[in-house]
Amino acid sequence: MRTFSWKRLIGVVVSALLTTVGAVAVASPAQAAWGSQIPFTLNTFVSSTPVGYASGWIQFETNGTTFRYQVTVCRQSGYLLPQLNIYVNAPSVGTSHGTYLANATPSYSGTTTGSPCYSSYGTRSGQHSYPNLNNVRFVLTGGTFSHSNQLVTDEDFNRIVNPY
Secondary structure, eight states, X not given: OOOOOHHHHHHHHHHHHHHHHHHHHHHSOOXXXXXXXXXXXXXXXXXXXXXXXXXXXXEEBTTSSEEEEEEXXXXXXXXXXXXEEEEESOOSSSSOOOEEEEEOOOOOOEEOOSTTOOSEEEEEEEEEEOXXXXXXXXXXXXXXXXXXXXXXXXXXXXXXXXXX
């Protein structure tokens, strides 16, 4: 006949707990690894008059297909609110912006009088995935009216290569 043993009971309970913890740890999904934040700045001018400004960062996931960003865009001396668009896989030379991915224009919810912005501004953040992501191009377009009341626009862009 066997006698009751506390040591044996504690051993069985500890073994069951370790088995459960191990099963839960194996079933947990892996967390994404992100590279460092890469800062960028865009300035749009029409005939040396600053019309739009954007400043922010982009961060690539180490899987090579996902990026996230945060950017603040503001109107300077432009008549129109600047527009910010995101393109992917732009060639290193040439006029093509690449494949259009998204509009990243923020809702202009604030105003400021500090440099470099003197008017409306807003901040936008987002995350996108794209297969075979080689680079991301942010394109800032701003505009104003010339002396002949003709709308004149210009743009600035920054092409950021995916390091993964």
